[in-house]
Amino acid sequence: MNFIPSEAFNSFRAKIRHFVEHELESVSLKVEMESKIPEEIVEQMRRLGLFGLPIPKEYGGLGLTTLEEVIAYEEITRTNACFRSRIGTSNGIGSMGILYDGTEAQKQKYLPRIAKGEWTAAFALTEPDAGSDAANIRTSAVLDGDFWILNGTKQFITNADSAHVFTTIAVTDESKRARGGVTAFVVEKGFPGLFVGPADIKMGLKGSHTHELVFSNCRAPRENVIGGQAMVGKGFSTAMRVLDKGRLSMGACALGASQKVMELCIERIHQRMDQGETADSLQAVHFELADMAIEIHAARQMLYHAADKRDQGQNVTHEASMVKVFCTEMASRIAGNAMEFFGGDGILTNNRIEMFLRDVRLYRIYEGTSEIQRLIISRNLLGRKEKKNVVKS
Ligand SMILES: Cc1cc2nc3c(=O)[nH]c(=O)nc-3n(C[C@H](O)[C@H](O)[C@H](O)COP(=O)(O)OP(=O)(O)OC[C@H]3O[C@@H](n4cnc5c(N)ncnc54)[C@H](O)[C@@H]3O)c2cc1C
Structure with missing residues (x-):
């Protein structure tokens, strides 16, 4: 690179x-x-x-x-x-x-x-009974003349309150499901039968809202199948490609947060040294700081390598999963250790450490949990040909 x-x-x-x-x-x-x-x-x-x-x-x-x-x-x-x-x-x-x-x-x-930024777009895949196991979605779309009629419930849909368009994944052929029976639609905010539920009350990402989304005989014009008629039944692969790229972005978010948290720790150590603590008395803290820097450096190399490889037109499914696990788990460790550095001050909201700790924890869950990324990585390594359960990959 x-x-x-x-x-x-x-x-x-x-x-x-x-x-x-x-x-x-x-x-x-x-x-x-x-x-x-x-x-x-x-x-x-x-x-x-x-x-x-x-x-x-x-x-x-x-x-x-x-x-x-x-x-x-x-x-x-x-x-x-x-x-x-x-x-x-x-x-x-x-x-x-x-x-x-x-x-x-x-x-x-x-x-x-x-x-x-005139219109906000959201992505509606997850359902109450289909998170990691995305192939298990139940939301259906049935063609009726010039309209597809969608029925079902999505959950945890980010920005649903401000969204004008929803990339919505639904089953159009029950007998094929993820293997040729799932279709991606663009559903607009004003389509009849689309309802946004109240915002979820969450532990983190407070200013970013997730909502339930209900399709009750929601009418989407025929031309709103993403890719048109030829793409009916091919929406599962659209969704998976979207998530592939998303995992690199998640890695970047976890990396940015980790870098900032490390810098806050450095400021904190400088303050303590200004107040008379010697380098020796802070040795354990120095070692922790060095470990943060080592991990952040490794994470950045992994992320940039995968991003560069993608820019060269190569498939990065394997690398993107590794990036997501490594960066998001690193961010949780770093924010947790920073909380120790700060002691009681760490729990004070204006010191920001507690906010980073809560927010980065969520990165490990969405766009595919750590466990799901590990499944993808190990399947690639083992060269598994038959995939019985199609997980959020
Ligand atoms: C803040 C936030 C924003 C989100 N935004 C969106 C959005 O905009 N659009 C959208 O569609 N979704 C969104 N989601 C949903 C998110 O993608 C799912 O929460 C995630 O995929 C996990 O699914 P789940 O919650 O159903 O957990 P589950 O799939 O029920 O998983 C529960 C636990 O079981 C583990 N697990 C599941 N299957 C396996 C397996 N086969 N092997 C080993 N372990 C397994 C998981 O790793 C996890 O630890 C969002 C979620 C959050 C938290």
């Missing part, structure tokens, strides 16, 4: 760093308390182009490479994780299905609005 960022990207990265330090950090605590990102912050994100990071320029986005995109997320997640979630779900799992498999008309209709 030989990554030399362009001058244009370096200057964009500096802009993001400035925005994070001067705007997002100053409202982070308020967002935690009110569980809401102020609209003026969302507007600033729009102006910076953050809603369009990976969307190609021809559709109004910034057209970042995967490597540039993960670096952008590393920067954005140096603060409250909900800010990344507000943009990254929309220009990531919410819209990538349209980009990968959509018709040209669908791309022209949806992507420019999503890239500008």
Whole structure:
């Protein structure tokens, strides 16, 4: 890998760093308390182009490479994780299905609005009885004249309250299910029969909301199958490709948070040394800090390598799973150790450690849990040909 960022990207990265330090950090605590990102912050994100990071320029986005995109997320997640979630779900799992498999008309209709942040996109796969085992979804879609009629319930749908479009995965052929009987749809907010439930009350990512989504005889026009008629029955692979890329983004988020937490620990140690503690008395802490730096360095190499490989058009399913496990589990360890460094002060909300600890824990669950990533990795290693259970891979 030989990554030399362009001058244009370096200057964009500096802009993001400035925005994070001067705007997002100053409202982070308020967002935690009110569980809401102020609209003026969302507007600033729009102006910076953050809603369009990976969307190609021809559709109004910034057209970042995967490597540039993960670096952008590393920067954005140096603060409250909900800010990344507000943009990254929309220009990531919410819209990538349209980009990968959509018709040209669908791309022209949806992507420019999503890239500008006028419309938010969400991704609706998980159901009460189908999380890791995504092939077990029950939401059905039946063709009735020029409309597909959707029925079922999705859960944990990020940004459902602000979303205008939902990439929705439903069963269209019960006899085939994940093997040719699942289809991806773009369902718009105003379609009759679509209902968004109240926001879940969660331990972390307070400013990013997840909701139940109910389809009750929801009518989606025939042309809203992602990719059109030819893609009926092929939606499971669309969903899996979307999640593949999402796992690299998750790794980047965990890395950005870890880097910031380590920097907060360094500041803390400097303060204690200023107050008279000697390097010797802090030796155990120094060793912990060194371990943080070693892990972060390894995580960054893994992430950049996988992102670069993807940019070269190669399949990175295996690497993306390794990145997700390594980075997200590392972030939990680092935030947990930082809590020890800070002692009682660690539990004080304004020191931010407790927020990072809660938020990074969630990264290990969504877009495929650690256990599911380990299954994918081991199956690849063992060269398993027959997959009886199709898990969120
Ligand atoms: C903050 C947040 C945001 C989310 N946003 C979205 C979204 O926008 N769209 C969406 O569709 N979904 C979303 N989800 C759902 C998320 O993808 C699921 O929670 C996740 O895939 C796990 O599914 P589950 O919760 O049903 O847990 P389960 O699948 O029930 O898993 C429970 C436990 O069993 C383990 N397990 C399950 N199967 C196996 C197996 N075969 N082998 C070993 N262990 C196993 C899991 O690892 C886990 O530890 C979100 C979740 C969270 C927490």
